[in-house]
Amino acid sequence: xxxxxxxxxxxxxxxxxxxxxxxxxxxxxxxxxxxxxHAGRPCPTCSGQPGYSRITDAEMKGIxxxxxxxxxxxxxxxxxxxxxxxxKIRFGERYTANWDEPTMPEVQKD
Numbered sequence: 001x002x003x004x005x006x007x008x009x010x011x012x013x014x015x016x017x018x019x020x021x022x023x024x025x026x027x028x029x030x031x032x033x034x035x036x037x038h039a040g041r042p043c044p045t046c047s048g049q050p051g052y053s054r055i056t057d058a059e060m061k062g063i064x065x066x067x068x069x070x071x072x073x074x075x076x077x078x079x080x081x082x083x084x085x086x087x088k089i090r091f092g093e094r095y096t097a098n099w100d101e102p103t104m105p106e107v108q109k110d
Contacts, residue, residue, distance in 0.1 A: 018102050023092030028070040030095055033062045 037059060046052035055063070077085040 019093065020089055021102050022096040022099050023089040024071065024074055025092075026095035027074065027088060027092040028067040029063070032066040032070065033059065037063075 037055060043052075043054060046054060074085065074088060077088065
């Protein structure tokens with residue numbers, strides 16, 4: 001059974017959380033190891049073929065390690081130095097101007 005989460009938070013709070021989410025993704029993922037993979041040339045053999053992996057296990061491990069470390073640092077910064085955290089979020093927003101707004105995913109109920 002799938003359950004959708006609805007928040008009773010204010011619209012301004014939801015906008016702030018969306019702003020942070022997009023900036024954090026830019027800081028944790030986009031500007032990390034995945035950018036090196038994305039910047040490369042497309043594979044002429046597997047381009048557009050959904051059944052083929054274009055990221056190796058080692059690359060994926062590096063991407064995820066980088067993202068976890070950056071998220072860890074940002075979340076610690078949010079509580080220890082809110083002004084510096086806000087500065088990082090503003091920097092991350094530079095990459096997100098044309099991104100879609102986030103939506104609430106459906107969550108599996110156990």
